[in-house]
Each structure stands twice: as structure tokens, then as C-alpha cells.
Amino acid sequence: MPKVVDHEARRRELAEAVWRIVQRDGIDHASVRAVAAESGWSSGSLRHYFPTQDALLGFAMEMAFMRFLGRLEQVDPALPSKEIVRRIIHEMLALDEERRVESAVLISFLPRSLVEPSLHELERTGTRALYDRFTRVFRRAQEAGELREGVDPAREARRIVALIDGLNMHHQQGADDMPDDEMITITDEHLDRLFP
DSSP: OOOOOOHHHHHHHHHHHHHHHHHHHOGGGOOHHHHHHHHTOOHHHHHHHOSSHHHHHHHHHHHHHHHHHHHHTTSOTTSOHHHHHHHHHHHHSOOSHHHHHHHHHHHHHHHHHTTOHHHHHHHHHHHHHHHHHHHHHHHHHHHTTOSOTTOOHHHHHHHHHHHHHHHHHHHHHOTTTSOHHHHHHHHHHHHHHHOO
């Protein structure tokens, strides 16, 4: 009987190999050959799924973002708007090993996305999805009278994504200087100003 191959599981396995290399050695070392060695595959087998390094990197980047979005789907939409925003923020912050890996991978991809059009489009698509999600929650809060007067939902969505990205970047640079509890305090204080 022919062997049944779970292609999606194999692609996930490769993405996780990319993440390990990026986190350990940096994105420049995530070549097709290095990922093949890390995952125990041959370079030829890997090229069957991803013909180029950028295709492989793009998939790994997209998968990190999709894993994060999957966790967001578990946030209860019936919660008060402030709590929804807080929970989304906590899913974005590098507060545990899974989120630290995602954060490190996504931060590592940013410079490469500036020069590689396919990665740039993936990054912009993901960031716009975050802007949209926060904007919708802030609009709902505004309509319910929960948001401070004068807050522009779309502008605040961009501000909060930039704040979280900055906190994660500083946390990755030195967790002693930007520990988990400090990131939570900074974002909670920001939310307290938005939601009187």
C-alpha cells in the first residue's frame, strides 16, 4: 500500500526548522541546504515544496503569523472591548516561549521584507490584518461609549501595533531591561488612558 504523506504537516515541520535556524543563527543562515539539514530532509525533497529560499522564508513567516491569528480566534468577542484589546496585546507580546519564537522570527524577517517583494507583501498583509482587527474593536468601543473622547480608532490601531512591535524588539534585545511584567505594565497603562 502506498505511503500516505501529510503534506501540510511536512510543510509545518519545515517552517519550524526555519524558525529554529532564524532564532539560533539568524535569517541569513536559513538557506535551503541549512533547513534541509535541520529538518533531516534532502535539499531535493525540500525544493519539491519550496523551490526557492524566499518561498520557504515566506511560508515560515506566514505560518508564524497564522499561528498567532489562530490564538486570536479564541478571544471571546462578548468580553468588554478593553479586555479584548488587552488579550490581543498579550497574544502579540513575547510572554512565553511560543510567542518569543514568533516574535523573534517576525522581527528577523522585517529587514529582509524591505528588499524582497514577496516577503514585503506578506508582512504588509499581516500588519494590515492587525490594524483592521484593532480598528474594529476600537470602533465598537467608541460606539458603546467605552473609549475616551477624541480617540481615532484607525490611528490608535496603528499606534498600538507600533507600541507592541517596539516592546517586543526591546525585549528580544534584552529581556532583563524589558522584562515581561514591564511590557504588561506599559500596555496596561496605555489602555487605562484609552478606556477611562
